[in-house]
Amino acid sequence: MSTVICVENLSKKYIIGHQKQERYTALRDVLTDGAKRFTHKLIHPFAAPSNDPTHEEFWALKDVSFDIQQGDRVGIIGRNGAGKSTLLKILSRITEPTSGKVSIKGRVASLLEVGTGFHPELSGRENIFLNGAILGMSKAEIKSKFDEIVAFAEVEKFLDTPVKRYSSGMYVRLAFAVAAHLEPEILIVDEVLAVGDAQFQKKCLGKMEEAGKEGRTVLFVSHNLSAISQLCSTAILLEQGRVRLTGDVRKIIDLHLSNDVVDRSDVNDISGCTNRHGNMEARFESIDIQDQNKLGRTTFSIGENINICFKVSISEKIIGQTVKLAVQLRTSDGINLCNMTDVDSHFQLSRTSESEVVTVKLSDVRWYPGIYYISLWAGSVDSKETYDAIADCGKFEIIGGGQLTSRHLPRNVGLVFLTPEWQRDNHT
């Protein structure tokens, strides 16, 4: 084993403009800004040069250091904006670091996008050559792999058709096929598996696994944690441009998940929600989704516990009466998954104070990866009156890659993940 990538104190700074909407500067703006500053100088000759508040430094990466050994398959994990893409861009030499050093041994191919440089007017055949050259293959290399690429992409019949007439699936397959036949010592891959249908994704993952088995080093960035846990042995967790942790992929994915307290307001206030009906004798005020440690979170892996907490206020009119509650879950494709009522779990709620907080604990959740929506209902014991009913007032996501399985679980093959007992019955 030898170190093939050595990253030392790598940092990358961007200057971000706050007010400007454009991504690029216009000469017009540079000139008018200069003129403004100049007149400002004339009018207030002794004023200190003001720090431009519209520009701010942003460290996309800060003192990142790690080593990668030959043959490692490394996943890079982190939230949006954690610096994953910047890291890959530096490693693939698209952009320069602000400071720090990277040493790379061996030929690198980076795949930050499939189909870079594809031209819609050119035929599939022409695009294979063009794209191969862009990715760094020589003409001879492309020629020798041409048939393999075409077979992998399954586009034999359409080789001489301009790719603008391809279906999006064919386009993506062709683009990935070219990239998959690169044979570098180090392969850097970004989120490209988010394309194509499930079957093709599987094929791509297989191809990348193969690359790893052949002793190539693979660096892989993806939001698809199940793909990462399937493909990679180690992982690097990035947080706000710094390396939080490196090590075994399972541990890091778990840490990443338990850290996921992102982009959610503390408790989801639904008191102002208008998408509801009922006579409002009881009224849902807020909903919160938590993990088993009572920490708010919206992403779970299979096998975890999910707590659905909600606050319901009960008017004095129905004092002494029992309020019947129900929680319904549906999948993102509209299938009603379950309708859970308090009665079935032998729970009863009646008014003791103005508002009550109820927690519904789901343990060992076994649904396939996807987004699930929560609807709440409250009504009278005989179900004749609806006090309050709100559809889709909360959601959570189940993702792959937990403790139970690292298998890719496409939603179209199942809904419930079961691990029944399997046994062999020998006929004698």
Add this chain to the structure above:
Amino acid sequence: MLNQNVLVIEAGRSERHYWRDLWRYRELFFFLAWRDILVRYKQTVIGILWALGRPLLTMLVFTLVFSKLAKLPSGGVPYPILVFAALLPWQFFSSAFSGAGESLVSNAGMISKVYFPRLVIPASAVIVAFVDFLISVIILVGLMIWYGFAPNLRMLTLPLFIFVAFAAAMGTGLWFAALNVKYRDFRIIVPFVVQFGLYISPVGFSSSIVPEKWRLLYSINPMVGVIDGFRWAILGGNTRLYWPGFMLSLFLVGLILVTGIIYFRKTEKTFADVI
């Protein structure tokens, strides 16, 4: 992993391998040029017809305006040939220059996703213009046969002047390509430069009509030297080259090319960040 080169990425480090990399990526350079040429002639139904028609029509109009209406002297050469000998380098320059200027922005996707020496892109844009140039040469040959005009041995020096035209187009193209990435409104200036350049370059007339005392000043426009050189090589006979002016143009072309490369190289690292 014994005899493998270790690639080191560091701030300001990319310089060292640049020219070697450029050589390694020569195939990409040809592929990009090939793509652009292919697309150019695939997209327009009248592809080649357009490449031939545009200079031909320009030549006709210029001959009409400058020879028939303005009655400018041609120095004993058929006026259409006089015009066309200048139109060749001028059209090559203008389309190479505007093509190269636009090239980086129109290939933004590639620049932000893949590494390669960025110089490849404007260079291949210049090659595309050169293919048009070669097609136009056919017209020149046709014209010469039509007028029974035989060139002399000076014709052999033409590649030299083509090379100067290349350098001029590449130098200005690099400047504009790099500036265009940084200041996106630079593209507005390009058509103006092309149009303005046509008036201040001796395309429709011979530069011999410029008073002797102004000739050197006139040669500050580097295309004057290039065009005069083309005429000198193609028309032969009693065409004379104004050497001080030509040397000045040559020097300026060299200066633009060198500074163009330096500026391009300096800004190249940030292209992916701002494009």
